[in-house]
Amino acid sequence: MTTTITETYGVDxxxxxxxxxxxxxxxxxxxxxxxxxxxxxxxxxxxxxxxxARAAKAALGDRVFILGHHYQRDEVIEFADVTGDSFxxxxxxxxxxxxxxxxxxxxxxxxxxxxILTTEDQRVVLPDLAAGCSMADMATxxxxxxxxxxxxxxxIADVTVPVSYxxxxxxIKAFTGKHGGTICTSSNAKRALEWAFEEGAARSxxxxxxxGRRVGEKxxxxxxxxxxxxxAVREMGFSLDDCVLYNPHKPNGGLTAxxxxxxxxxxxRGHCSVHGRFSLxxxxxxxxxxxxxxxxxxxxxxxxxxxxxxxxxxxxxxIKALDAAEPGSKWAIGTELNLVRRLAKxxxxxxxxxxxxxxxxxxxMNRIDLPHLVWALESLVExxxxxxxxxxxxxxxxxxxxxxxxxxxP
Numbered sequence: 348m349t350t351t352i353t354e355t356y357g358v359d360x361x362x363x364x365x366x367x368x369x370x371x372x373x374x375x376x377x378x379x380x381x382x383x384x385x386x387x388x389x390x391x392x393x394x395x396x397x398x399x400a401r402a403a404k405a406a407l408g409d410r411v412f413i414l415g416h417h418y419q420r421d422e423v424i425e426f427a428d429v430t431g432d433s434f435x436x437x438x439x440x441x442x443x444x445x446x447x448x449x450x451x452x453x454x455x456x457x458x459x460x461x462x463i464l465t466t467e468d469q470r471v472v473l474p475d476l477a478a479g480c481s482m483a484d485m486a487t488x489x490x491x492x493x494x495x496x497x498x499x500x501x502x503i504a505d506v507t508v509p510v511s512y513x514x515x516x517x518x519i520k521a522f523t524g525k526h527g528g529t530i531c532t533s534s535n536a537k538r539a540l541e542w543a544f545e546e547g548a549a550r551s552x553x554x555x556x557x558x559g560r561r562v563g564e565k566x567x568x569x570x571x572x573x574x575x576x577x578x579a580v581r582e583m584g585f586s587l588d589d590c591v592l593y594n595p596h597k598p599n600g601g602l603t604a605x606x607x608x609x610x611x612x613x614x615x616r617g618h619c620s621v622h623g624r625f626s627l628x629x630x631x632x633x634x635x636x637x638x639x640x641x642x643x644x645x646x647x648x649x650x651x652x653x654x655x656x657x658x659x660x661x662x663x664x665x666i667k668a669l670d671a672a673e674p675g676s677k678w679a680i681g682t683e684l685n686l687v688r689r690l691a692k693x694x695x696x697x698x699x700x701x702x703x704x705x706x707x708x709x710x711x712m713n714r715i716d717l718p719h720l721v722w723a724l725e726s727l728v729e730x731x732x733x734x735x736x737x738x739x740x741x742x743x744x745x746x747x748x749x750x751x752x753x754x755x756x757p
Contacts, residue, residue, distance in 0.1 A: 482571055510536075631655070
């Protein structure tokens, strides 16, 4: 018997202020850009929205290419030409140079990455400019520059390699590229860190007169502390004591020069507001209620959660694991709720439940809804290009250098 998510957890949101925010309505000034869309949106109750979206997309033909992130609503995914995680979608956009318009149904940093990787003739459109990312917003260019000054004062900047998660702004990617670092995804974070420590070793040897390679020095990991910690400890044999947490809201990051010198992983104090909600209690609770359940979580979850889980992997890993799972198997998934619901619907022969009891939509991702998509597509049909995401040439140059280093990883 397949147990639905609602039956198991009762997670359909009620119209409270929090639920409205999680559904992409209202605003959170602490994590969203809060930019209103110019022009009038079609009402969400418009029964003709689906047909209007189809008509606008058909009128644009090959001139438009619609990207849909895995965490998007079903009503948006229906019109996506491709679906995937942020980096896959950016690469898919780059592989379609004939498309004049890239409509990115995701969040702001994703659209920036698409602009960096596409041609100058293509325009990247974000249907709602308020679709930001709280994690990406936890590391600003000014804060990271100040952090680098702290590392310089501690005498370790020259042997520290920045590694930035794909879920970061173009400014942070550019900082990473300018300082010889690389970008990573949740799929290749281990390889990126291995490269960074090899690079750090080379820099250390060079600074000491070329006296041969030795163990790598340090990595500054931005902006998700959990992915950095989980990769270093779970997959690379580091200890928790090898990791320190840099808090940009405290003097010197809340760390002494000695702590910085002794650390191998300098983790930025950032996190995903969705994956950070899962707890050890969530894991223990689901195991008690569903005997034989396999707990599968994203590596953006807290360390105690991934340690207690049976399997850990990226969004693409989660999708492939469920595709390959045996009929009748039981799964509790710790990632964004739109994706979990879609997976449960796609695999009725398996029992797939959401790991947490509370609503866990990505609130900013949910700002991209059918009214915004229809508005963007109809604007393009009328010859207006709304909400264009443009990265300036200097930022693009260094951000692309960091992305190219990732693409060159073996």
